[in-house]
Amino acid sequence: MKHHLAPLFDGHDDVQAEIDRRPADPADHVATTRRVLDAHHPERLTLTVSAVVPETPTAVTLRLRRPDGADLPPFLAGQYVAVYADGTSRPYAISSSPAHPDHWDLTVRRVPGGRISNHLADTVRAGDAVTTTGPLGTFHHHPLFHGDDVVFLAGGSGVAPAMSMIRDIVDHGIDRRFHLLYGSRSADDILFRDELDGLAAEHPNIRVDHVVTAPGTGWAGPTGLLTAGLVHTLAGPLDGRMVYVCGPQALYPYALAQLTELGHPARRVRFEANGAPADPAAQPHWPADAAPDEEVTVTARGRTFRTRRDRPLLDALEDQGIRPEAACRSGECSLCRVRVVKGAVHTAQEGRLRLSDERFGYTHSCVAYPVTDVELDV
Numbered sequence: 001m002k003h004h005l006a007p008l009f010d011g012h013d014d015v016q017a018e019i020d021r022r023p024a025d026p027a028d029h030v031a032t033t034r035r036v037l038d039a040h041h042p043e044r045l046t047l048t049v050s051a052v053v054p055e056t057p058t059a060v061t062l063r064l065r066r067p068d069g070a071d072l073p074p075f076l077a078g079q080y081v082a083v084y085a086d087g088t089s090r091p092y093a094i095s096s097s098p099a100h101p102d103h104w105d106l107t108v109r110r111v112p113g114g115r116i117s118n119h120l121a122d123t124v125r126a127g128d129a130v131t132t133t134g135p136l137g138t139f140h141h142h143p144l145f146h147g148d149d150v151v152f153l154a155g156g157s158g159v160a161p162a163m164s165m166i167r168d169i170v171d172h173g174i175d176r177r178f179h180l181l182y183g184s185r186s187a188d189d190i191l192f193r194d195e196l197d198g199l200a201a202e203h204p205n206i207r208v209d210h211v212v213t214a215p216g217t218g219w220a221g222p223t224g225l226l227t228a229g230l231v232h233t234l235a236g237p238l239d240g241r242m243v244y245v246c247g248p249q250a251l252y253p254y255a256l257a258q259l260t261e262l263g264h265p266a267r268r269v270r271f272e273a274n275g276a277p278a279d280p281a282a283q284p285h286w287p288a289d290a291a292p293d294e295e296v297t298v299t300a301r302g303r304t305f306r307t308r309r310d311r312p313l314l315d316a317l318e319d320q321g322i323r324p325e326a327a328c329r330s331g332e333c334s335l336c337r338v339r340v341v342k343g344a345v346h347t348a349q350e351g352r353l354r355l356s357d358e359r360f361g362y363t364h365s366c367v368a369y370p371v372t373d374v375e376l377d378v
């Protein structure tokens, strides 16, 4: 059947005649393509927890495998998957190596009061089923643009993607220098310490420096925050090296300020955000007269409910059983897009909107806050 736009293209009659001359192709190419896509980019996977490994007093690693033992979809070190639990989802970086495709390790640190991190750490046992997305995210090494000498500033569980990158370098014998500056609260909180130190001792291209803010007795290493001075002391001149940053929300503005103080260009810094901003009202463009703790009315999918201005719309929608697709929960992946039909929202700086989103009224609900009563098309 001729497409209605076909006449707009020169030579379409010749192309159509060629198509008509060919014998009918009985293969179902749509189904084949779908199978290949699902194998590499599945929307959902139901996986089995093969082990729960205690890492520190506050963190565990969940090792996930396919129930049939087949390989998992490939990923790039630094990518994450979203884990679905309790009516919502959370992204977790894969900490294992892409060289071992039969499993993914997700390292989960308890967040004080955190609904999903505590749920996973407390209730998930070996043999349980867990639903995830396929691997997602752009926080991975790009050999063409990132070079072969990189620095990684990690805070807390933000070391998980760095662990995957280091394991990747070692397992695949990649010719890349990797310097990890890893900030933790105390020595007990350092994730993967023995493995990191062992790999650094064995591989001259891997360097690891631990920095703690609350040194106990016996700590001989550097202390405090990852200040500009400490980064310079440990890593030397950055000289345009790519710097990756991953950790709690507060690390991003802090690290950027320190790197800027060192004269390092922002275009040589890659951030992996971890969730919505803690204080959206502190951001520029939050309306001065919109008290963040006051409630407004949200209307979506025929339902009307009240929520605080400083609660991300995605969380508020999920509380009502309305579940837009979501993965990163930090404004990047765009899966949680909704259209603002009426009213005004504050989209946090973290939201990576397209120009067309802004023009046609779309926002990323995971980092969007209703500053007035709003009506949404979800």
Ligand code: FES
Pocket: 325, 326, 327, 328, 329, 330, 331, 332, 333, 334, 335, 336, 337, 364, 365, 366, 367
């Ligand atoms: S969940 Fe990724 S942008 Fe909102």
